[in-house]
Amino acid sequence: MIATSTEAALQDQILNDIAGPDPAAHELVERCGRPEGVSLDELPMLPRVATEILLLARDPDADLARMAALLHHDMVLAGHVLRIANSPAYLPRTPIVSLQQAITRLGLSTLTEISLAASLQSGVFKTPGREELLVQLWRDAVATAAWAREIARQLRNNAESAFLGGLLHAIGKPVVLIRIASFENEFTPRPDDATVAIALDGLYVDWGLALARHWGLPEEVNCAIEHHLEPVPDDPSLLPAIVGLARHLVRDSHNVEADSALDADAAGNAPAFSRNLAGDPQGSLLASLNLYPEDLEAILGHREAVQLQVSALLL
Numbered sequence: 001m002i003a004t005s006t007e008a009a010l011q012d013q014i015l016n017d018i019a020g021p022d023p024a025a026h027e028l029v030e031r032c033g034r035p036e037g038v039s040l041d042e043l044p045m046l047p048r049v050a051t052e053i054l055l056l057a058r059d060p061d062a063d064l065a066r067m068a069a070l071l072h073h074d075m076v077l078a079g080h081v082l083r084i085a086n087s088p089a090y091l092p093r094t095p096i097v098s099l100q101q102a103i104t105r106l107g108l109s110t111l112t113e114i115s116l117a118a119s120l121q122s123g124v125f126k127t128p129g130r131e132e133l134l135v136q137l138w139r140d141a142v143a144t145a146a147w148a149r150e151i152a153r154q155l156r157n158n159a160e161s162a163f164l165g166g167l168l169h170a171i172g173k174p175v176v177l178i179r180i181a182s183f184e185n186e187f188t189p190r191p192d193d194a195t196v197a198i199a200l201d202g203l204y205v206d207w208g209l210a211l212a213r214h215w216g217l218p219e220e221v222n223c224a225i226e227h228h229l230e231p232v233p234d235d236p237s238l239l240p241a242i243v244g245l246a247r248h249l250v251r252d253s254h255n256v257e258a259d260s261a262l263d264a265d266a267a268g269n270a271p272a273f274s275r276n277l278a279g280d281p282q283g284s285l286l287a288s289l290n291l292y293p294e295d296l297e298a299i300l301g302h303r304e305a306v307q308l309q310v311s312a313l314l315l
Contacts, residue, residue, distance in 0.1 A: 024191055025198040032179045032203055035210035044175060046215040047123030049074050050116055057112045057160065058218065067111050068103050080118040081111065087312035089305070113163050117142060117313045120167070127177050133193045135314070137173050137200075140250055142313045144169060146306040147246035147299075154299050155289060157238055165224035165243045168217065172208025172225070173200045205229065231288060238289060245285040253303070 035043075046054075052070055056062045071078045078099050085102040086095055090110075096102050103111060125138045148166030152159040176199060184191055208225045220239050227240040228247060235241070286296065 028199040050119040089308035089312040172204035
C-alpha cells in the first residue's frame with residue numbers, strides 16, 4: 001500500500017510538472033499517456049518520399065539526378081518545389097517554369113530542405129479540427145529550422161543538419177495532437193487550443209524522441225529533439241544548443257513583431273530583439289556556442305531572409 005501511495009504521489013507530481021494547475025490539461029496528459037506504453041504501429045509513419053529524401057541527404061554520393069528522379073515520381077511534391085522556387089525567398093531572375101530548371105537553379109541542399117519540408121507538412125502536420133494550431137506549429141518548426149541554419153552558418157557548422165534538427169525538434173507536437181484528436185470529442189466542452197497547447201508543451205519531447213527513433217533519424221537529430229530545451233554542457237554536438245537558440249529567436253521574434261520594437265529605442269538602447277537574448281536562458285546558449293554580440297548581430301541580420309523562407313514553406 002505504501003508503494004502504491006508513493007507511486008500515485010509521484011504520478012501526481014509528474015502531471016503537475018507537465019500540465020500545471022489546469023485540470024483539463026491534466027486529463028489530456030493522462031489520456032495521451034507516455035510513448036513507452038504505446039505500440040510503434042500507433043505512431044505516424046514517415047512519408048515514403050520523406051524517407052527517400054533523408055536517405056539521399058545522408059548519402060555522400062547523392063547527386064541532382066537522383067533528386068530529379070525522386071521528384072518526377074511525385075508530381076504533387078514537384079509542384080510545391082516549383083512554387084517555392086519562384087517565391088521571393090529564392091529570387092529567381094526569370095520565372096522558373098520547369099522542374100529541371102528548379103533542380104539546376106536551387107541545388108541539392110536547398111532542394112532537399114524544400115522537399116522534406118513539403119512532404120512532412122502534407123504527411124504529419126494534418127489533424128482535422130485543429131488547423132489554426134497546426135499552422136502555428138508548422139510556422140514555428142520552419143522558422144526554427146531557418147534560424148538554426150543561419151546560426152550553423154555563422155559557426156561554420158553543418159547547416160543541413162541544423163535545418164533538419166530545427167524542423168523536427170518539436171515533431172512530437174503533431175503526434176500528441178493526433179492522439180488528442182482521437183478522444184477529445186469525449187470531453188464536454190471540447191478542450192480549447194490553449195489547454196491543448198499546455199499538453200503539447202508537456203509531452204512533445206518524449207513523443208518526438210520516440211517517433212524519431214521509430215523513423216530511424218540520425219542520432220544527432222534525436223539528441224537535438226531530446227536536449228534542445230536544456231543542452232548538455234560540453235556536448236561535442238552543438239546541434240541541441242543551435243536548435244535551442246533558434247527556438248528562442250523564433251519566440252523573441254514573435255514578441256518583437258507584436259511590439260514593433262526592432263529599432264533602437266529613444267534612449268539609444270540595443271534593439272529589443274538582441275537585448276532579449278542577452279538574458280537567461282538564451283545567454284547560456286550563446287556562451288555554450290561561443291557566440292559574441294557581433295556574431296548574434298550578424299545572425300539577426302538575416303531576419304528578412306528567414307521571414308521570406310518561412311513564408312515560402314507555408315504551403
